Amino acid sequence: MSQHELAKIYDPQAVEPAINEQWLSSDAFRPKADGDDAYCIVIPPPNVTGSLHMGHAFTFTIQDMLIRWQRMKGKSVLWQPGTDHAGIATQMVVERILDKEGVHRRDLGRERFLDRVWEWKEESGGTIVSQLKRLGASCDWSRERFTLDEGLSDAVREVFVRLYEEGLIYRGKRLVNWDPVLETAVSDLEVEHEEEQGHFWHIQYPHADDPSKHVIVATTRPETMLGDGAVAVHPSDERYKDLIGKQLILPLCNRTIPVIADEYVDPEFGTGCVKITPAHDFNDYDVGKRHNLPLLNIFTNRAHIAEEDFIPEQYHGLDRYEARERMVADLEAEGLLYKIEDHQHKVGRGDRSHAVIEPYLTDQWYVDIKPLAEPAIKAVEDGDIKFVPQHWEKTYFEWMRNIQDWCISRQLWWGHRIPAWYCSDCDHISVSRETVECCGGCGSKNIRQDEDVLDTWFSSGLWPFSTLGWPEKTKEMEDFYSTNVLVTGFDIIFFWVARMIMMGMKFTGKVPFKDIYIHALIRDAQGQKMSKSKGNVIDPLAIIADFGADALRFTLAHMATPGRDVKLDIKRIESNRNFMNKIWNAARFVFMNRGDAKPDASIEPTLDVNRWILSELDACAVDVEKALTDYRFNEAAGTLYNFIWGSYCDWYVEAAKVALYGDDEAAKAETQVVMLTALDGWLRLLHPICPFITETLFQELHGADARLVTDDWTQSYATDAQAVSRINRVMDVVSAIRSVRGEMNVAPGKRIDAIIACGPEVQADLLAEKKLLMSLARLESVAWQDADTEVDGAAVAPLVGAKVYLPLAGLINVDEETARLNKNIARLNKDITMNEGKLANPKFCGSAPEAVVAKVRSDLEEAKAKREEMSAAIKRLSTL
Numbered sequence: 090m091s092q093h094e095l096a097k098i099y100d101p102q103a104v105e106p107a108i109n110e111q112w113l114s115s116d117a118f119r120p121k122a123d124g125d126d127a128y129c130i131v132i133p134p135p136n137v138t139g140s141l142h143m144g145h146a147f148t149f150t151i152q153d154m155l156i157r158w159q160r161m162k163g164k165s166v167l168w169q170p171g172t173d174h175a176g177i178a179t180q181m182v183v184e185r186i187l188d189k190e191g192v193h194r195r196d197l198g199r200e201r202f203l204d205r206v207w208e209w210k211e212e213s214g215g216t217i218v219s220q221l222k223r224l225g226a227s228c229d230w231s232r233e234r235f236t237l238d239e240g241l242s243d244a245v246r247e248v249f250v251r252l253y254e255e256g257l258i259y260r261g262k263r264l265v266n267w268d269p270v271l272e273t274a275v276s277d278l279e280v281e282h283e284e285e286q287g288h289f290w291h292i293q294y295p296h297a298d299d300p301s302k303h304v305i306v307a308t309t310r311p312e313t314m315l316g317d318g319a320v321a322v323h324p325s326d327e328r329y330k331d332l333i334g335k336q337l338i339l340p341l342c343n344r345t346i347p348v349i350a351d352e353y354v355d356p357e358f359g360t361g362c363v364k365i366t367p368a369h370d371f372n373d374y375d376v377g378k379r380h381n382l383p384l385l386n387i388f389t390n391r392a393h394i395a396e397e398d399f400i401p402e403q404y405h406g407l408d409r410y411e412a413r414e415r416m417v418a419d420l421e422a423e424g425l426l427y428k429i430e431d432h433q434h435k436v437g438r439g440d441r442s443h444a445v446i447e448p449y450l451t452d453q454w455y456v457d458i459k460p461l462a463e464p465a466i467k468a469v470e471d472g473d474i475k476f477v478p479q480h481w482e483k484t485y486f487e488w489m490r491n492i493q494d495w496c497i498s499r500q501l502w503w504g505h506r507i508p509a510w511y512c513s514d515c516d517h518i519s520v521s522r523e524t525v526e527c528c529g530g531c532g533s534k535n536i537r538q539d540e541d542v543l544d545t546w547f548s549s550g551l552w553p554f555s556t557l558g559w560p561e562k563t564k565e566m567e568d569f570y571s572t573n574v575l576v577t578g579f580d581i582i583f584f585w586v587a588r589m590i591m592m593g594m595k596f597t598g599k600v601p602f603k604d605i606y607i608h609a610l611i612r613d614a615q616g617q618k619m620s621k622s623k624g625n626v627i628d629p630l631a632i633i634a635d636f637g638a639d640a641l642r643f644t645l646a647h648m649a650t651p652g653r654d655v656k657l658d659i660k661r662i663e664s665n666r667n668f669m670n671k672i673w674n675a676a677r678f679v680f681m682n683r684g685d686a687k688p689d690a691s692i693e694p695t696l697d698v699n700r701w702i703l704s705e706l707d708a709c710a711v712d713v714e715k716a717l718t719d720y721r722f723n724e725a726a727g728t729l730y731n732f733i734w735g736s737y738c739d740w741y742v743e744a745a746k747v748a749l750y751g752d753d754e755a756a757k758a759e760t761q762v763v764m765l766t767a768l769d770g771w772l773r774l775l776h777p778i779c780p781f782i783t784e785t786l787f788q789e790l791h792g793a794d795a796r797l798v799t800d801d802w803t804q805s806y807a808t809d810a811q812a813v814s815r816i817n818r819v820m821d822v823v824s825a826i827r828s829v830r831g832e833m834n835v836a837p838g839k840r841i842d843a844i845i846a847c848g849p850e851v852q853a854d855l856l857a858e859k860k861l862l863m864s865l866a867r868l869e870s871v872a873w874q875d876a877d878t879e880v881d882g883a884a885v886a887p888l889v890g891a892k893v894y895l896p897l898a899g900l901i902n903v904d905e906e907t908a909r910l911n912k913n914i915a916r917l918n919k920d921i922t923m924n925e926g927k928l929a930n931p932k933f934c935g936s937a938p939e940a941v942v943a944k945v946r947s948d949l950e951e952a953k954a955k956r957e958e959m960s961a962a963i964k965r966l967s968t969l
Contacts, residue, residue, distance in 0.1 A: 099673035101637025105781040120165040128159040129167045129569035136175035137214035143611045146629040157777040161802035171234035176504040176545040236548045244555035253520045264374045267449030269392035270442040273500035280437040291427040297336035307359040312413040318382035319365040324350035368450040454498040461591040478651040504542030550588035553601035574604040614658035639779035640666040649722035675738040686761035688769040690804040699763040700812035702741045707806040815854040825886035826866040840869040846878045847891035887958040924949040
């Protein structure tokens, strides 16, 4: 598109893909070799299973704003992209595909199954990357990484081996959260606890020495009694003091268990007797360790009853809930079921499979995490890493200071396989960076590699440095590590953020990032969490198709306030699509009236309105810079919206017409340059948020070879406080006249007379801009009166330092004008009451800053003055 031929209608579907292709086919997103300084963000790697959702759109828009801003500031910028293999999530997707084919992964075997996963990854894994590109994410896509890439896998092995050699990785048999559907351990963070309706089964445990006596134990999981190791009572519970140390008959199982005393028991809850099942409850596990109780595992990997000698044969192989029904029936038949009560309690379910999680005793690999946590805590305490907003530090500290050893093994096939080999001829475990050929203990070749893979968060915890080439000493590591900021949600502070800090400090000696910006969660317009079941999911790709990426990005930026929840309403996106239209139409007018002019940031114009717009642009640039520096993206967007829509489009473009359509050629030429200069300036400021429309208009402004994406951020412009003051006075008067005209239904194009009562200083300012004033306010004439003059038979608009009278006799309905003034008086009365209440409150006056209190006093006095003037105006109207 050549200059002066901008399309009449803004069509993002025509503009955005073309600009995107232009960027992607160039090296625009790669770091500058001659950059002033380095700036780096690593992308939180989305799962290869995924497609772009609104949470992604939000976090990647924020990151892209920072990246584009810093790139324009002349820095050597790297936004490191990549995706996560997402162990459990990806394996689940492929297993579901196989289920539809009637095939189980175990039918295929490990190697063939992994081939299928890689095939699926190649077909579908790039979906979200292409969608991110459509959003405008300016990552250096030539450096895209995947957590199972060869280089990243080398880093994973290096870390595992080093930690093992230092004794910080170990293998042990402990209780874990077990998902019987996925058949793997999952972390505490992957278990969702929700209230569910269940039952309390009260069961009689007979005394071994006198079966006619019994104690009653209540449980929500009667099937686990098969693994009971004891019944516990509180040591000070007088009811059971004589029972401590005696034996009880475990119902249905034909074995005895002891009564033990432990302070874990709450004597006020239930009967005060608690069954202890050390292999199937985390609290019971601790009690069992204290009392040396046996660890009896009653389940298989799929939560069926194991075929063990201590379990009655009739329950072997039953599903846990089928076993529950059978056992409850048998207890009732034997007269040992005392009663059943309804009971609401929290049940833990896997966040992916939604299966009820079982505490399960297995051999797993663990990281002794506290030695890694201590320096990570100190880094935040000392300010080497800062959370934004700062209150998230408390959440981080609470978890880190109470951190438990990290179970890093998962019973999956997709992922980084644990680099450990077991010898069948001795007990030695060989851990190595390379594939082991023989046992490191006895030399036997009768060895097998561990079947398990590492928790996905183990590899993603290395992401900030593994993507830059570690453990090799690369130029990227030297230039870009530590990275500058991490942008993420609060829901993965424990999963990912904390682990990156611990791993980064351990293996590089540096923090992985200096700032952590925790963004809000996206909810629907009513504040509800988006979910497919609720039918309230807003698809960002559908939004982009309807309104364009820029409209979506601007909406998300404008809503990025510190806090947890962002209520996203489609109407706001529609409104910002209108903002894009406004920008396009204003630019189209500018290009149609540019003549041969070019932007010139060094210009020092003579006309007040031109000096005003450059002063406002300069102030806007300062405010936007500060907002981005402080991660206040909503303020940056709000400042730009007010300047572009308000100052430039609504006021300046209209004001410029006075010179553009006038006879003064010098004024016209100056205005053309300033009009283009201001457009150039705000296109630069808006580019990080709305890259597509700004790039398109920038190229229209500077020529087809221009590239805003790699151009300069902003410049300083000539400022003039007096010009700003004069033009602001004109705008106040024009706004007041427009307001009265609108409310009184005076046709917008009809020229009217005005009388302005003001002091000499205000009059001088307005007289200097009389031509502009009359044009913008559509005035036939303007007359001047002293400040204390009152004009009968006219509508009045009271302003600070002036009153504007509009003699509208014959043009207005007196009753409607009276009603308007009464409505405004009622509004003022509310403001007056509110401010009088504040000033009457000693706590407010004593604790609020003096400037705030002074502002309230000033607002109160101004409101009272306006009320008096409006009351007087009503009296005057009665004379019309």
